[in-house]
Amino acid sequence: MRRKIYASCIFLSVCILLQIDCIAQRTPQQKSKTPNIVIYLADDLGYSDSGPYGNKVVKTPHLDSLASGALKFTNAFANTPTCTPSRSTIMTGLMPSRNGSHANNVNGYPVSEVRPGVQTLPALLRQAGYRVALAGKRHIGPLNVFPFEWIPLSEVREPGHENTPGLFTDLSTEAVDKWLAQQEGGQPFCLVVSDHSPHVIWPQQAVYPLKDIDVPPDAIATDEYRQMRARYYTDVTKMDNNLGRVLESLEKHGFEGETVIIFTSDQGAQFPFAKWNLYDAGVHVPLLIKWPGRISAGTTEALVSHIDLLPTVLALAGAKIPAGLDGKEYMKVLLGKKQAHRQEVFLTHSQDGLMNITPMRGVRTQRYKFIENLSPQYTYRTHIDGARDHDGGASYWISWEQLAEKNDTAAAALIERYRHRPQAELYDIVNDPYELNNLAGKKEYNDVMQQLKKKLSGFRAQQKDTITGPILDIKSNWKGEGATKK
Template sequence: MKNIFLLTLLLQAAGFSAVAQHKPNMVIFIADDLGTIDLPAYGNKVVKTPHLDRLRKESLLFTQAFAASPTCGPSRSSLLTGLLPMRHGAHGNHSGVKEGTRSLVHYLQALGYRVAIAGKLHFGPASVFPLEHIAGTNTIEPGFEKTPGLHYDLNLGPVDEWLGKAGHNKPFVLLVADHSPHVIWPEKATYDTAGIDVPDFHINTPETRKSRARYYTDITKMDGNVGRLMALLNKHGLSQNTVLMFTADQGPQWAFGKWSLYDYGIRVPLLVKWPGVVKPGTQTGALVSLVDLLPTMVEIAGGTPPQNIDGISFYAPLQKGALQTHRQTVFASHTGDGMMNRTPMRMLRTTRYKYILNIVPDTLYNTHMNKARDHDGGREYWDSWRKAAFTGEHAAAVLWHYHHRPAEELYDLRADPSERRNLAADTAYTELMQQFRKDMETARRQQQDTVTGPEVIIKKTGPPLAPYIF
């Protein structure tokens, strides 16, 4: 007994406790602009992701996980605060959350965790997110040293060193935020355009397949980083005591994806590997939001979930292997992205139906995809879509739907997973529409969401509140 007591004192003197030893580490890999349906784990037959395929066999797969916003900054801020965008304040892209907001860093540090990030940042201010930054994890792609723009890669070399030093004396939370498959996609594709699949809500042109081949190449590139991260956890003997999660901030920069509340923009992949707790190779249809990760992680760490947030912990059923249901509805919002994508909208989604409220329906929907001419997030193929719309009925319908958003939209996801048939005006759904309207009013009131138009842009001088990288 005396020896055990002395050993405990020695461990505590080293900043290390026997209790801390048994707390699991938590690692979240966040892909950037990734469509759930573009992964083999979710049914895609073309894309190659061998490392995610292996992780899927070792994990619980969520089929109905959703971001809080279809825009990078607001989505990441929600994941790390457990608050929906209107409540944390960074509802417009590139904006910072309200000063004084508590984040995952505060909650987990109080429970004895180190909290660090590698890769992309894109949230702020630093006072709300006092993360440990692993330097050197953002590298400029070769050839773009003088004009990096969006040409950044994730470098896991420094993570290897950090895990070697930090992995055993204190539990940690590590965010690994990749830059892929965010545009700009690799110029040289590794996929043959002849074998590329095109979603039925897009327009199949040679230019579309060329861009899609580049996008798929970037997904496979991201998958390589997932594999490297898993190898590093194994190398440092951390895999068995680490909860490893894989997700994305929102959908890809394709029509009806990013900056929209259709499933291609708001539904995200979510895999959770927890050796000895989560049964490998399983899946759940439970409806969850990324804001639910924070309270769940607090409970995994042995704490009590905060009561004043929007996230709801799914820790108990996750631990018991009985995560069949969670939420009845998921709320998400979009307000804008600077001077583009200024068509605010709100969403309520159940496991079967989706209701979208478009706040300024008379405004034509435009995004970087069809407007920006300075990068390839649409420039390469959009003219071919316009041309096709003059001669093809399907192409014309796609572009009309893209630009024109009615005041209300209702979709039966079971019968219409591509969200192409708006049922809002169908009298057979009058009662359902009335309930959704009532629920939307309640949700917006709870969020103190009084927005009636696009985000208000306040020009500020000095460094950005939510820098893209660190």
């Protein structure tokens, strides 16, 4: 009897030792089912302006490396094309009409901040046991609704512009590295790294020669335009270098194998038919998601949008997803169990201060896009053509105006298309990726337009989106340097 007990004890001891050894041999990814999460948010980066998305001019080696091990989305969209409203959709899983942040930079009016009581990403992840921090650009509010741990000194002035007024703010990756060094691994973290690049002001000294700069068909190839695009690409590469340093820090501190890395942009770049517009150049964004050992590298054409990011992050964290969100998690797409997610995404832009006051709404499917311009009676303006003290496009816009004055038909047509928007726009994105040929009013596309118009109308009703024009009283508030009626 004693021999049997003795043998049993030996057997049990061996099993325990084997189990301990097995645990010791696990990789960091196997230690916990709860991953760390890093969301790297570029500022004003266009979909096609990096190596993973086919750009042959700009150099983005760190994005290229990240993409090689990530799931790359080719149909990811911002729901709105300006900074604060877009970031608010990411952080709330709600469209602007429901979260409250539906305009940008309207001083004195609470239309850029989310409503009190709205649930946000940092609050929800903290409830799930995460430490949640943000480095770099904020541009969300009110801050008490976004209970981030703000990483000290992560937002700095660009070297050489410490005392220069204007948009010369930079991300400090050294502050990010210092914060990561303090994490001990006992508590999972979510780190949002919010870069200021490639938002204007772009570096004055471009590293790309003008002869190599590509010119899309919705632009005029003046030297001034090529110079500005070269500066933009230089800032894209700067952003890529920042990303590389953050990825290096994750590896250095032992977090790479147990961290989900999400890379995206808030909206497109500051060019005439991109930011502030519902064209794809304004709302089509890069999206890379990497989770070593769990998400297979590859490409998906699944249609997703920024409102889907919050519930997906919560699902990755194993946290409860609140009811009533506009966004839907796409874990099955990430894990290769589904190839599709949405049939359409909805798009909205209200205004940006007193410069851009022409609200628009849209719906995008895999093939078509319908845009409804809510105030076509107003001339479309942005900081590009309307702000002469703003180094974000005035130089090349003036060169285009000069060409138009000399009867250059291409320049004149581009300026006319930019300034005067029809009430309805319909595009076949597959055959017309730059959205140059408006199909609205063409008989053969009437059924498509009516279907999309009905979808958009139903969506606006569900959202209680009743905006039909500029938010502000233009006559009493306008100073004369922005939009004017036709």
